[in-house]
Amino acid sequence: MRALGGEQVEEAVASSVAALRTAVDRDWTQVKAGRLAWSCHKTVFHVAEDLIAYAGQLAGRAQDAYVPFGITLDEGTDNAGLLHVVETTGALFAATVRTTPRDVRAWHPYPFRSADREGFAAMGIAEVLLHTHDVAEGLGISYEPSEELAESVLTWLFPHVQPGPAAWPTLLWATGRGELPGRAPVTEWRWRNNLVIPAERLTLTGVRPAAARDLRLGGDGGFEWIEGGPYEGTREAAGMTVKAYEAGVHRPEFGMFVLVRREDGRAIGGMGFHGVPDEEGRAEIGYDLVEGARGQGYATEALRALADWALARDDVRTLFATVERDNAPSHAVVTRAGFTKVGEGQEEIAYELRRP
Template sequence: MWRTGTVPGVSRSSQSAAGPVTADDLDLAVRLSVDALGRAPDAGWDGNAGSLEWTCWETVEHLADDLFAYAVQLGPRRPPLTGEVPFVWESRRTGGPANAVHADRAAGPAGLLQVLETCGALLVAMVRTTPPDVRAYHGFGVSDPEGFAAMGLVETLVHTHDLAAGLGLAWTPPADLCARALARLFPDVPAGTGPWPTLLWATGRAGLPGRHRLETWRWDGTPRR
């Protein structure tokens, strides 16, 4: 979910040990998310996803839509540098997410998760096959394939956190995935805290010792190299 703002009062942390975000990282995150969400009962998908104003069903659609949107930005022979590929994004209710991707309710939660897995596979494939010097537009900075992989990774990790809260599931992703996502998109986060709690703080989901929960935040998607 894109939110405007800044991450104030933090010091630059070392990125040298984290390494780049890869298509394999994103593929693993999507698989872990789908597996975790697949354990949810059929009831509960119309309840809110954590602190979001969207239902759990809408939040999965939004996540799938994010992954789709990042994939298509890399698709044209000349990717756009000043705006998004002009799909129609629209909300199906007041206050709901504006998506181009919607799942067929008749297919149930299994169908919804298949939509999520498929959109994740599209972005994984685009990251794997797009030359690293390609650039494409994003509202948080023109980015490269690794940047779009990192954006998809953050979306997957934190929205699965939202969904787990709404559906009563456990969700703690691998620390190395969180560390690489932080190094790529949030290079100025505090040092000395675990990667997963820090990622939740950087995306406005939780506080850290001595630091309040952020009300506004954004990442920096511009290439690091």
Template sequence: MLLMGGDRIDEAVAHAAKVLRAAADRDWSVKAGGLDWSCLKTAEHITGDFVAYAGQLTGRATDGYVPFETVLDDGTEPEGAIHAIEASGRILAAVVRTTPPGVRGYHPYPVGSADAAGFAAMGVTEVLLHTYDIARALGVDAEPPAELCEAVLAHLFPHVPPTLAGTTPWTTLLWATGRGTLPGRAPLTHWRWRNAASLPAGPLALRELPPAACADLAAGGTGGLTWLDGGPFTGTRKAAEMMKKAYASGVHRSEWGLYALVRTADELAVGGMGFHGPPDDDGCVEVGYDLVETARGHGYATLALRALSEWALTHPEVTSLLAVTTPDNTPSQRVATRAGYTRLPDRDTNHAYGLRRP
């Protein structure tokens, strides 16, 4: 399971402490590999990230970073810096475990906020990469467990094809963060991770599901959500399987995947909605949706489809949206028309509905 949480942070911190203690007797005043900071300053940066991320969640920051920073005491030795990484990492892990569902804190990349799983993933990424930077300068090995790298890639780097022949999750993560090379791919000089979006829709929020959550749903899990009736309807699991395959084959595109419909009053997921892929060459993007059976009849799907469609049409590359249903699926047809879609010519034996940019 590739979901992100406090246990992943603990795993990453334990790995970092083991690697760095193997070089605690070396000169940490030298520059870390690829950085302008010394190894000691890089360790301080790791602790600062952990505490800052915890502060974004506990402070419920919405429009900027909470204005404080974490620094090591003057004269701190390498062992003390390692201890600080362990302590601050456990602070973030504890905050992630206790942050209520739905809480988001400010982070600029790329949607202006992240949830607890997002901050956990960013913390894991920071400690893995900067441990590598320090280890490279001090001459020790820093390769983390493969599944930990897979989890980071499947949460923060959905735009990066996860594997190629002759690669590993670690070499892929190093390439994705400008620290390595991969066969057939140009080196990166600029990179960003990508936190999942959350779109408002009246009493609902549409929560973008990263590949890690889709993989869990496809395998029969919850995707990190609490579901009304204990789980999603069949269509949502099928959509998650599609997203899992698209990510594995390198054609998944962030934003144009699956969203969970979450009722914000109680943080229960009541359905799934999303796109069959990115816009085609004509600017058309196909949508699909379903609800948990006991959530039907409350207008949730109509509200969500209207919000998702309005959001999609803010993108210049999108000119129209398409919804296709079987002829006997009158509830889905009513959802489409109530959301502003109009009937189009049938697609094979199915009914089609479309919405164009005004």
């Protein structure tokens, strides 16, 4: 799996600066940046502000708000100097992403109040790509980033958007900057970082489409697994996530999660939903653990955390799970998590947990 990190941030910044440098002799303060209300100068400066702000969030381990600082330009800074600021803030951000541990999450408002280093890298790259497009459109110059960068932004930040025939036009459409055949224009949009649900000894980490695709194909999904992992059920669930994403019906919060052990940061299993809640607010849950993590209460702990999160929502009233008749440990897990038996078949027994 192609991870998002400092190298991709540098690639995005370099391609942006190379394109904009061809028009440094223009007056950027007097030209509007594409469909934005901002001038080209303000838009480019905004990119620099975002890059340093994201670096600050990660470096400062911000948990409740943006770190309260900003940057200013020296009086008389020309366009070439402004691009140097973008290069500099980009380098600082790339270095921060490289040195931030995998398990660190910092505050960002959309939509679950935090993002990890890959999420921040994706947001920084998105800011660079999209606003460079805006400025290039305003100045009438050519710009198109690599397809890999555009696809990475989509699979990291737009898991709710069905992939199109090409990543860059799809990203432009998804952010209200272009048209896509067969799809209605986008007038409002937000990107979406992955959901993380904390438990006592575990973190339930939402799996992005790129990671799900890698898991389905036999990779590690960007996680460090204990020996024997990931288990086959996790790979099957990843395949379901990919199918939902490709069909445009994926809702990330009702996808799959990898269970990551807090003590060592290693993945021990998978858990998640078989789809979104139905009209009656009923959602089905499934899970598995790598053999080396079984018998230690991890599945029960994770199931309780996921159930508490789900039943606190307005759109979930009942959780449902089916367990193979001869799987005694799994029967114990759902029972300890508060589920009650509601039906029996020849091969499976059904359980449910209702909102109090």
